[in-house]
Amino acid sequence: MRIVIVMVSLAVLGAAGYASWYGIGTVSRDTGASSVRAGSVGAAGVRRVRVK
């Protein structure tokens, strides 16, 4: 039991450390080759219309 909890918490710590160091989640979805290739070029039509 103890070894399982130690392993699991080490895995959590390691994963959190990795994700924090490599900035997982900071890359915007609308960047990168795939987003460009997906045809977001000229995305003006998607833009919300401001009313204020």
Next chain:
Amino acid sequence: MVAAMSERSCPNCGAALPKLLRHARMVNCEFCGSSVVLEDEVVRKAGEAGEMLDAPELIRLGHATALPGGVFEAFGHVRYDYGRGHWDEYHGSFDGELVWVSVDEGDVVLQRAVAPRAVPKGGRRLFRIGTEITIEGATYTCTEVDNAEAVAFRGQLPEPVAVGDLHLFANFTGYKGAIVSGEIWNEGAAWFEGQWIDPFEVTPL
């Protein structure tokens, strides 16, 4: 206070009596089993010391016993029988002071004589369950009355106790484990103030 007196011999068999304590008025002859009363400088046989049947004892004659607040050494031991059972009273030194310790199936009470001026008046009338008495401002209620016979004694006692004498006892319960006990027999009466002791706090040394 507890000092040895001169050496005497048994008036019945002539055997040497043990070294007598200054306060002793009664002693049993270990050789012939007589009970010997000391009156001034005279020794006199008063009867038999009775048969002390083997029974588990919390306190043993001649052995030091730790009680809460001091060390007790028993010099004398009287056993009272109430029919279905018995209880034991031990006379001895509690850190130098002469006291009685009564032991009755786990009820251990350290007793000191009530000062003569404080002795409650009323005699036998007080020996009834529910009676209230007042000693030096404290109130006690009679919770137990028993007839018992002195069946045996050993060692040295500060007053003569005749084996076979019937004593009427009464226990009066006060505040916080304080107990007053009265005792009446043919030749007199005695009153003691006592404090209940947890038997688990009584340890032979």
Next chain:
Amino acid sequence: MTGAVRSIDCTNCGAGLKVLGGGRVTTQVCGYCGAALDANEDYRVLEVFAGMQRPASPFRLGMTGRIQGIEFTIVGTIGKIERYDGRTWSWVDHQLYSPTHGYAWLTVEDGHTLLTRKIRDWPVGPFLTSRMVERAEARPSRGWRRQTFQYYSTSSWKIDFVEGEFTWRPTRGARGVTVSLMCNSGTPQMLAYADNGSEREVEVTRYFPQAAEAFGAEPPMSEGIHALQPYEPKSSSAFYRRWFGGVLAASVVGAVGLSTVGVATTTLWDGPVREMPEALVFEVGDTSRPAVIRLRHNIRNEWSAFGVTLTGPDGTLLAETFRDISYYTGSDWSEGSRSTALGFQPQIAGPHQIALELDEASTPSVADSALRVMVRDGQSRPLWLWMAAGLFGLAFLWSASTKLRHKAARWSGSDWTEEDD
């Protein structure tokens, strides 16, 4: 204690009964026919409790065991029940006897074994009755032997079974009330004010898990945590407390480290949008981690929308998108933000190019307000470590609170409720 009578024949049914108690025993109840016999009057029949059901207990009359080095014999058994609010509680009290140490009780309750002894040095204060508890505005308490006992519960019990020898006269169906108080520190002890209608006693009860072993009985299966059960720290709880404390500290240090030891931010432009060059060039050195471009537009009660085109050193189009900024504020409110960001994963180190074009705005004057464009590479995200720290913090609190939780479980059986008024 006289030692003469060791066994008798029941004067009601003739069964042979052992006499195990001392001279202070007044009543002996035959375990075969339920006859209560007067020990002081040749065991004449006082009354007969027919058809009693012996309650479950691993202890039997005549068993002997040592308690603090003193041998006690089980001389009597009393089964008690309490009914309240549709629920029934039952427990068994065994009368113990030692010629030198007198009488005590061994109780079996929910499989837990307890030892109870009568005390003579009653606590200061009047005998606590259930009526006094009902009228009390604050939780009643009593001091005994330098410890404070706080009210725990009131039990209105009934005798359901009786067998053996007693120094009093128990009867089936007899009722009594026990008001219990428990100490808050040290070895758990309960102070009980027991009133059986004719006699009042003050007793002290302690947890006595060694009973089965001491008396050579089958250990009962205990249920739950008993109110008197002392806390026994498991070796694992200290380990877990230290372990989770350690990983918690490690994740906090990591998170704080990543938040403070940042990579320098480069400002690419700080001035009116109108004067900004068509393209801003910046150097990216770290390709292992994301880079983030941040826009801060100094507008108020306006909005702006920028077209963003990001190109890599080899001319690859990394993003062609847009970013809105809108910030509205009043005397005591604000909505939106003056900032926006674009995070991307650089593929090749070298000069990158970003083109920002003000596509639309709430008013034309927005183009005059200051825009700040900043970039940093090697971007980390301490949030993950903070989340892990939160997780480890909870685990640490859980492992560090075992003693508290044990105490809460012990007091959970108390029937005291604080009144709100």
